[in-house]
Amino acid sequence: MTTSIERCGLSALSDMFNVAFCDVWGVLHNGERVHQSAVKALQNFRRSGAAVILVTNAPRPSNEIVTELLAMGVPQDAFDALVSSGEVTRDLIATYQGKTIYRLGPQSDDGLFDGIDVKFGPLDQADAIVCSDLEYGRTPEDYTSEIQDWKTRSLPFICANPDKFVEIGDQLIYCGGALADLYEEVGGDVIMAGKPFPPIYEKAAQLALQTRGIDLKDQKVIAIGDSARTDATGAAKIGAGFLFISGSIHAHELGELNAPDEAEIEKLLAPTGANSMGYSPFLEW
Structure with missing residues (x-):
């Protein structure tokens, strides 16, 4: 069966977008270890002059989560700012x-x-x-x-x-x-107020302006996440592109971890209305 969604890394999208709203848990780490390929992808995206705003549904203040990420080994140059649902x-x-x-x-x-x-x-x-x-x-x-x-x-x-x-x-x-x-x-x-609801994205957009000087009207956003319910739906609500990370909470629904069924990915994401730019089992450049 031919599908329209294809596997891709963030590099394939870097010319189209200048702001990434990136999920944390399930994309940047799995609660126990940091995904180094994700760190490198975000670092490379930022080197192009783009903004990386981490957007997480963690129920705690943003500064606590930043401290936790740094302690886990996520380098500061992998992101510009973080906003939490907390x-x-x-x-x-x-x-x-x-x-x-x-x-x-x-x-x-x-x-x-x-x-x-x-x-x-x-x-x-x-x-x-x-x-x-x-x-x-x-x-x-x-x-x-x-x-x-x-x-x-x-x-x-x-x-x-x-x-x-x-x-x-x-x-x-x-x-x-x-x-x-x-x-x-x-x-x-x-x-x-967290994903997929607008207030958290409005704060993220303001942070992209404050940290990288990218005016709100000039922001071209790619949302990166592992959840159809929150990340994909949220991307659809704000009119952003969406890069789906398939190897996390939906992995058991999609077949082989490193070679998921693309037809099943499309079936999962279609109801969200997201503008899906591609997928990857883990975020990579």
């Missing part, structure tokens, strides 16, 4: 200043609330739920009865991580987006 979510949390929040998520996400005057309290006193991620060891289905209680109380659900899954080594772990989906299915009010 950073954008802080703007949403700030609208509840002086009010009570029911919090879901690990203590490692405490930085999400730094400097914001909200109180944590029980569900019956809460004005909203803030979910940075699922509680340790729980699946979305474990929250079924609680979700009905949230709906009865008409509580808005602010989700700091729209991803459904994240790759940690060889495992796929549930994220906040999977729980948000279940709440939305019962008619709950879900609010998200």
Whole structure:
């Protein structure tokens, strides 16, 4: 079967785009190790004068994630700036200043609330739920009865991580987006600012302007990511080109890791409406 999508590296697209909005987890690293081919691709792209803005659905402030990446061995010259869904979510949390929040998520996400005057309290006193991620060891289905209680109380659900899954080594772990989906299915009010929603891309575009002087009207964006739901859909929403990284969370759906079924890739991406420029099992130059 002939398909229109082809394997390509970032070098094949470098003359067409001057800004990359690049996913982090699943593209730049897998939670345990850095993908060196991705580092080299981003370094080479920047050497052409282009901007690389890392755009991640991690539910923590951007500066924390930059520190973590540098500690993992990602060199500073591989990117210009980073924006996280956690950073954008802080703007949403700030609208509840002086009010009570029911919090879901690990203590490692405490930085999400730094400097914001909200109180944590029980569900019956809460004005909203803030979910940075699922509680340790729980699946979305474990929250079924609680979700009905949230709906009865008409509580808005602010989700700091729209991803459904994240790759940690060889495992796929549930994220906040999977729980948000279940709440939305019962008619709950879900609010998200990470990918694929516009606010996180608007911040990324401003960072490309600030760090590389590329005017908003002159930005030609290639979005790079491993998720159809967030990265491809987000690229479609902002009118960017899309480079799909097939060897991550969707790898098990696409056949052989280093030679995925291109027809299956097309079938996966078609519903997103993304302008797919190509794919690669791992980001490479």
